Amino acid sequence: MKNKINIYLIEFAINAILRQKYKSLFVAVVFILLTFLLTSVFFITNSIKYELNSTVEALPEIIIQKTEAGRVQNIDVAEVDRILAVKGVSDAYARVWGYYYFENAGVNFSIVGVDKFENQYKNSLAKIVDRFDFGEADSPLMIIGKGVHESMKKNYYKEYFNFIKSDGTLKKVTIAGVFDGDTQLESNDMIVMSKETFREIFNMPQTKATDIVVKVANSSEIATVVSKLKLIYPNSSIITKESIKVSYQNIFNYKSGLFLALFIISLFTFFIVIYDKVSGLSSEEKREVGILKAIGWRVDDVLKEKFYEAAIISLFSYIVGVGLAMAFVYLFQAPILRDIFVGYSELKPSFELPFVFDIQTLFLVFFLSVPIYIAATIIPSWRVATLEADEVIR
Amino acid sequence: MIELKHITKIYELNRADRVVALNDVSLSIKEGVVLVLKGASGSGKSSILSLIAALSKPTSGEVIVDGKKISKLSDNFASVYRRDNIGFVFQKYNLIPNLSVRDNILLPLVPLNLDAKDAEEKLALVMEMFHIAHKANAIVKNLSGGEQQRVAIARANINNPKIILADEPTANLDEKLSLSFIEILKELKSLNKTIVIATHDPLFFNLDFVDSVVEIHNGIVR
Structure with a gap:
């Protein structure tokens, strides 16, 4: 009886990866780096967001600061x-x-x-x-x-x-x-x-x-209380929790912007690799597809084998990349990368990034990399596999 | 029974460059016979083998094998036809150089997903038959030309096909190895296989087990 999963095809795919060891290694290294970078940044972002939100939640609803000539006074x-x-x-x-x-x-x-x-x-x-x-x-x-x-x-x-x-x-x-x-x-x-x-x-x-913090029993009345306080203290600065939240987010978004450059570079590198793959197979790869067709492999057999090849490389690289990112962020506290986000660390003592597990992040990185790579492997193979075998091996 | 009816095959390399490989060729090959196609390089011998193997389609005309119009088969059916009926020994062997002898011979069985026991039995049989069992785990690129050819023959026979096609089989072999290949052909003929050999090696023209020799010249059967 036939097995559903063709072990021989998977074995052949593993063999094919090992036969092209330098190319496979190069692709895996680029893939791992990309996954590692993306996941690390998302992990750091999630941790800092969690910290900021918790910090803001702990703040009083209203703070009154006395100002004179625009400067805060006691x-x-x-x-x-x-x-x-x-x-x-x-x-x-x-x-x-x-x-x-x-x-x-x-x-x-x-x-x-x-x-x-x-x-x-x-x-x-x-x-x-x-x-x-x-x-x-x-x-x-x-x-x-x-x-x-x-x-x-x-x-x-x-x-x-x-x-x-x-x-x-x-x-x-x-x-x-x-x-x-x-x-x-x-x-x-x-x-x-x-x-x-x-x-x-x-x-x-x-x-x-230094200042006075005000508690309001009913949060929907904060705006009314603020307007009353502004009437009493027209020259004072009256800060709400919401406005602090916005300013924290602005700082954080600015830091995220700096990362955008890094993000674009890594994506760019990945797409160069993808472009290289999509633009065609090497003559050796073409010949191999031709031989397989000539000895009786159907187009879908060739594509299945190529799918296994791409899936093995990309899934392996994805798992290694995510694993390294977890270790880098939560074990080693993301040296260098973290400073992009908490750039004021020279003035503030360091803090630990809390572990925040976000399945969406893992899915996002997965869908940004694995299916793209698999498609980029299968499309050129499909192009060659649908040519006449005679034309390919001649 | 293999029938080629009014086959014309034109290779269009580009608009200006057309090569007429076969021009209105008709040929009939009965089951169990050994047929030698002789002719100079570029005469169209390999094109005939390629058409019988459904590796390419004729520009016009029909290729019929056992009553089936194989020149009309879709790509996937053509692959299945090759897998079940054809054993092709290519001039350059077309082996995968970095794979072992064993893995190369097993290649046609991979998509079939057979039980390991069945596959191993078939493998052992052809390796024994073509005297390559002792090199089972050797990497193909490290083998001599004669050994590589035996691997190619073993691979061509692993599915026990009815038709064996050999394209310039002795082109890369010395005389001793060529004679050894002829012995293998004799053995295959005794198994009632239809064998078509495209060659310009005179060694094949007067063999007692060859049933007919057909000469091709500039794409026309003489």
Whole structure:
């Protein structure tokens, strides 16, 4: 009884690949490179998108920043009561936060001041305040993100860190713990300490805050609340979560644009290989098709064999390319390529790309490569196989 | 029975360049006979073999084998006809040089997807018959001309065809190997196969087992 799958035909196809080892190797290398590049970029994109979305979701609905002559100034803490009086506002918090540039490592830390006895404006901070104590004023403590921890360790600050205050003196703050935030992008460069310590380091008076965040109970009322706040603070900057999301996406899209050049180059290379295949078979390949026809192979036998040949090369290359991309992105954290997307890494400590499995990405890369290559192999073979065998082998 | 009726074959290389390979050729070859087509290079001998094997189609006229008009067959039916009826020994053997002897001989069976046991039996039979079993795993390009020809003959016979066509079979062989090939032909004739040989080698013209010799000159049967 006949088997459905012709093992001999597959064996012959494998033999044909091995007989043309240099050509097969070249095609496989180009194919693997293309699959690897495309998949890596899609994996990085997915991971960063996931991170950005999580970061944006954790943001407050509205942020009010005081501006003078277009520059952001510290805002009066007393404004919180005025804002709470606005209908639709469920809560308002005065935040103290800022950036501290650590010259030795060449990175910026985001420092957030919290008060143990106040409600926190987001869950991640509330958890930290519940878990850790920030010590007394004379022996202050801080909780730091993973990236900060790495940067400090590299500079021999394993138990404490000396902040340089605005008057030039040092403020020693002990490391009480390392935390994981809601997302790595958000928490990696973060330091959480008491508001008191923050104010001392940055010389910020008790009556001032960096900005005020506003919570709105009903999200459909955000626009109304924003317009009310604009009336109260005509010269202030009122930022919504949506507008931050848009600006994040703009930065990300700009980074993606840079990649487009890389993407076009790899596609271009692939299509040159494809063009080379479509434009015809070598005289040796033509002769082989002619011989097969002359000894009784039908056109569909020849095409089946060519299909197996192309499918073996392309599927093998696709699997290797995707496997390498997974290792490159999630195991080695995509060195070089990642910097195209997170180009501000010189200012921010590094973060880990989270594993995001997206089956659509794998399908997209598959359909952009495997069927195109198979078609490019079969079409010229079909052209030769439909010629008179005598004409081909003469 | 093979019949060629008023066959004309014209190769048009381009509009200006036409070659009339066969001009109104009619020929009849009975089953089980050995026929030698003799003639100089370019006389049209190979074209006749090519038409009998359905490797090409006549410009006009008909090729009929066992009552079937094979010159009218579609490409796929022509392949099946060749696979089931024709064993072709080409002048340049037309083997796949980087494949082993075994794999070359098995090639016509590949699309049939036979059971491994059946295929191996057929393979063993032809390798034994044409004395090439000892080279089964050798790569064809490393074989001598005589050995390559025996591989080609074994391949042509693996499907046990009724008709054997040989195009200039001794052109690349020395006298000893040519005589050895003639012995093989004798053996094939004893199996009642119809054999058509296109050659200009005089060695074939006076062989006792050859039933007829037909001369072709400039595409016309003399």
